[in-house]
Amino acid sequence: MPIPTPSFPGSSKLSWIAPLLETERKGSTSTTSTAYGATAADSKPGRGSFWSKGDIDFDEDAIATQESVFDEPTLAERYKPSPEWENIHRFDPSARWTWKEETAVIRKIDRRIMAFACIAFMALQLDRANLSQALSDNFLDDLGLTTDEVIMVNRVLRDDPSKGDMHNRQPITWKLFRQSLLDYDLWPLYIVGILWSLPVIPAQQYFTLLLRDQGFSTSVTNLLTIPAMLLSMFSVMLITHISELYNERALVSIISQIWTLVFLVRLYTTDTTEANPWLTAGMIGSNIYQSDDRPQYRRANRLLIGITCFNVLFYLLVKAYYIWRNKSKKRQWDAMSEREKRRYLDESRDAGNKRLEFIFAH
Incomplete structure (x- = not known):
């Protein structure tokens, strides 16, 4: 069974070593024990979250555990999580669960964990949002300022084994920081950010x-x-859902840029000195809107329109780049013999996204 396709930028789904996994399994005489005496699921019905129920015509008591490199002992050691990983005590390659159990966990995550996370983010935003609202009550003038747990853990690891070498108590060293800066495969994402x-x-x-x-x-x-806040909140959820539904990132991201471009063009072509609804006299002190460009801020608006158009083009270039990188890696992997592939997995010093089995989602 092929390993699922990537689901996020920098994904390390091992789709290309699936044939090797089958070869290892056929040549092995060992049997992987399971919690329920079952093997990994052969198929994956449409699973839904709290918002998306998915397909309903499947056996809820069937095994939901997806096939993974952890099902083959000869490959499992290569992708075993780091001993320092914060969830290592929950990691169990032999664990199996049903679709009913997994669905219950997903719904619990959506209702409890994600709901709490949303509230927490709202709390983090309160101070910044309140400062912004305070501007409408002469706040700047008053201050003399200018405008100047098992299923969850194993489900995640089976989906992406590379997450096993991450933990939130690991400090970012200068070496790691330097490696990130020099990683040319990440430069497009930095520019997009x-x-x-x-x-x-x-x-x-x-x-x-x-x-x-x-x-x-x-x-x-x-x-x-x-x-504006409500529209922004719902648009983020909608765009995220569309991206997940179609497994697409770059093209979906262009939607927000086109939306912005429409209003920037309208702003640029409107005489803001006569149209009161588009008054921009308060835009002074920003790095984009300068006082010497007032009152219509033509130069600033041209710059914003140019940046937006560049973003649309750049998203397409980023997608093309990662497609090319994936094809290049696949050509190198396909050119190897089975022995060379095993040797690469065991001995290669390539790390992170430079490994051949690491593929990018775009």
Whole structure:
């Protein structure tokens, strides 16, 4: 059975060593014991989360554990989690569970853990959001400032064994930091991380000031920020769901850039000195909006439009790059004999995304 395809950037799904896994299993006389006396699942029905129920025509008491490198002893040692990994005490390659049990765990994660995580993130955002809202009540003037657990653990590891060498108590050393900076396969992601939200930052920073400049009171200004926050929250969940549904990242990410581009073009082509709803007099002191570009900020808006168009093109280039990298790795892997593949897995000094069995999701 082929190992599932990648599900996130930098995924290390071992799809190319699946044939090798079959070879190892056929040549081995050992039998993997299981908690329920069963082997890994041969098929994977549509599993859903709290929001997506998935397919319902399957046996809930069937084994849900997916096939993994941990099912073959000769390969399991190569991908065994680090002894220092924080969940190592829960790791059990022989553990098996049913679809009913797995679904219950997933629903519990969605209802409890993810709900708590959302509340925690809301708490983290309170201080920053309140500071932003305070701008509508002359806050800057008052201060004299300018605008200047087993199923979960094993399910995750079977899905991606590389997560076994991660733990949140490991410090980031200078060596690791330097390796990250020099890893050219990560450079496209670094650039995306810098540029993806840049076109909307200036307007977000001065949104409350813009509303105040249009004559709205402090209370009305704070109320008018709520729709934008709600739309942003639901759009993030929608885009994330679409990305997961179609296993696509780059093309889905372009949606937000096109959405932003429409409004930036409208802003650029509107005479902001005469159209009060688009008043931008409060946008002073930002690195994008400069006082010498007032009152219409043509130069700044051209820059934002250019950045947005570049982002759309760059997302396509990033996708093309990772497709090329995956094909290059696959050609090298396919050119090896079975013995060479085993030797590579045992002796190669390649690490992280430089290993041939590491494939990128895009």
